[in-house]
Amino acid sequence: MITITKDKCCGCTACAAICPKHCISMRQDEEGFLYPEVDKTQCIDCGMCEKVCQFLHHSPRREPIVTVAAKCKDMSMRLASSSGGIFTLLAEAVIKQYGVVFGTRFDDNWNAVHDCTETVDGLAAFRGSKYMQSDMGDCYARAKEFLESGRVVLFTGTPCQIRGLKNFLRKDYDNLLAVDVICHGVPSSKVWQKYLKEISGDCNVALVNFRDKRQGWRKYNISLGVISDKCPNPQEISCPFGENTYMQAFLSDLSLRLSCFDCQAKEGMSGSDLTIGDYWGIEKVLPGFDDDTGASVVIAYTEKGKDWFGKLDCNSRPTSLDAALRNNQAIISSASKPVYRDYFFKRFVKTGSFHRALDDTKSSAIEKRLRRLIYRKTGL
Numbered sequence: 001m002i003t004i005t006k007d008k009c010c011g012c013t014a015c016a017a018i019c020p021k022h023c024i025s026m027r028q029d030e031e032g033f034l035y036p037e038v039d040k041t042q043c044i045d046c047g048m049c050e051k052v053c054q055f056l057h058h059s060p061r062r063e064p065i066v067t068v069a070a071k072c073k074d075m076s077m078r079l080a081s082s083s084g085g086i087f088t089l090l091a092e093a094v095i096k097q098y099g100v101v102f103g104t105r106f107d108d109n110w111n112a113v114h115d116c117t118e119t120v121d122g123l124a125a126f127r128g129s130k131y132m133q134s135d136m137g138d139c140y141a142r143a144k145e146f147l148e149s150g151r152v153v154l155f156t157g158t159p160c161q162i163r164g165l166k167n168f169l170r171k172d173y174d175n176l177l178a179v180d181v182i183c184h185g186v187p188s189s190k191v192w193q194k195y196l197k198e199i200s201g202d203c204n205v206a207l208v209n210f211r212d213k214r215q216g217w218r219k220y221n222i223s224l225g226v227i228s229d230k231c232p233n234p235q236e237i238s239c240p241f242g243e244n245t246y247m248q249a250f251l252s253d254l255s256l257r258l259s260c261f262d263c264q265a266k267e268g269m270s271g272s273d274l275t276i277g278d279y280w281g282i283e284k285v286l287p288g289f290d291d292d293t294g295a296s297v298v299i300a301y302t303e304k305g306k307d308w309f310g311k312l313d314c315n316s317r318p319t320s321l322d323a324a325l326r327n328n329q330a331i332i333s334s335a336s337k338p339v340y341r342d343y344f345f346k347r348f349v350k351t352g353s354f355h356r357a358l359d360d361t362k363s364s365a366i367e368k369r370l371r372r373l374i375y376r377k378t379g380l
């Protein structure tokens with residue numbers, strides 16, 4: 001029976017999905033992350049949950065077969081996507097073959113959830129990054145049903161979600177195309193919900209765009225659209241990502257899940273066919289290819305992934321993993337746990353406020369730095 005420590009569980013849900021007695025539930029902890037909880041009275045000690053856990057079994061690192069820079073030709077699609085729009089091209093190709101696409105959408109309360117679609121129109125909800133952990137629900141089991149029935153399945157997610165799917169399936173399917181996104185790490189849905197409530201006040205949120213490229217891809221904005229009874233026309237709350245408090249906590253690693261500091265699924269360990277992400281630094285590597293509307297790095301780990309990508313009608317240039325890594329270490333490396341990560345969450349739990357926790361953490365960090373400076377100058 002599975003037992004976990006929080007730094008060694010990414011919440012992939014493979015254990016809950018495989019349990020023959022359905023006696024594992026995913027429960028939210030006080031930081032807002034989901035962890036498995038076993039109903040011991042139902043457990044038959046079959047050991048399946050341990051067999052599929054990525055923190056209990058080693059997976060080999062893999063070398064890419066091919067690495068390319070790519071972008072979809074349609075400018076409006078590129079602008080609507082986080083990077084170069086390669087997800088949409090792959091998804092459309094799969095749907096053309098009567099396939100099914102799994103990805104992350106927002107639910108009615110702006111929680112990120114995994115779901116599937118069988119239509120091109122349905123892809124719009126999956127487009128664009130949602131920077132928080134998505135709830136997998138029963139998507140592993142649903143994907144398996146489609147695969148067993150012979151349908152082509154494109155399953156997209158973070159590397160640990162793809163590794164969770166592959167461990168759950170426990171066999172290779174020719175009709176599965178597994179694609180992971182390069183992953184910096186994930187904040188919890190609770191952190192996101194608190195932020196959203198505090199920023200939108202009494203208004204209802206009508207739109208969230210984590211990658212508003214109107215000012216360009218490199219200097220993207222985070223934009224929200226809000227409406228209220230008093231003012232039914234949507235109002236925009238928008239600022240550059242570096243000034244957005246949610247992104248400050250995310251990008252400085254304060255709000256990340258503990259397992260993200262020891263990720264077991266990067267560098268091909270997820271078992272994905274393709275990895276897609278931002279080609280940061282493309283302006284230096286391939287200046288002629290860059291127009292600041294978004295470019296993707298696409299890494300093929302299998303012949304199947306290479307073949308699917310090879311059939312897409314996109315602009316692409318050969319490149320190397322080393323070149324892509326120069327500005328994107330998240331492809332292979334976990335974030336380092338910041339000294340103040342636990343303090344941030346302690347304040348978050350205590351105050352029940354995202355902004356109070358962030359402000360307290362910033363002040364505490366500044367105070368400590370100031371004390372160190374005074375000590376260095378005066379010895380006091």
Ligand SMILES: Cc1cc2nc3c(=O)[nH]c(=O)nc-3n(C[C@H](O)[C@H](O)[C@H](O)COP(=O)(O)OP(=O)(O)OC[C@H]3O[C@@H](n4cnc5c(N)ncnc54)[C@H](O)[C@@H]3O)c2cc1C
Pocket residue numbers: 080081082083084085086087088102103104105112126127128129130131132133134156157158181182183184185186276277278279280296328330
């Ligand atoms: C939490 C997170 C962290 C990321 N960190 C990095 C990074 O450090 N470096 C980097 O280069 N790229 C990172 N990315 C990937 C990048 O933001 C783009 O998602 C990716 O390049 C695909 O872009 P696209 O233009 O092809 O298509 P888009 O349409 O932008 O891609 C959307 C794809 O992302 C999936 N997705 C969206 N939100 C989530 C989620 N919460 N969980 C799982 N899957 C999701 C969708 O299902 C779809 O497959 C991250 C993405 C996420 C979700």
Ligand code: SF4
Pocket residue numbers: 001002018019020021022023024038042043044045046047048049050
């Ligand atoms: S040991 Fe078997 S029955 Fe018990 S929780 Fe794990 S998978 Fe479920």
Ligand code: SF4
Pocket residue numbers: 002004008009010011012013014015016036049052053054055164
């Ligand atoms: S990492 Fe996944 S399989 Fe392992 S305990 Fe956590 S949720 Fe279960």
Ligand code: SF4
Pocket residue numbers: 010158159160161183184185186257259260261262263264265266
């Ligand atoms: S960093 Fe690793 S463990 Fe964290 S969400 Fe991303 S893939 Fe999962």
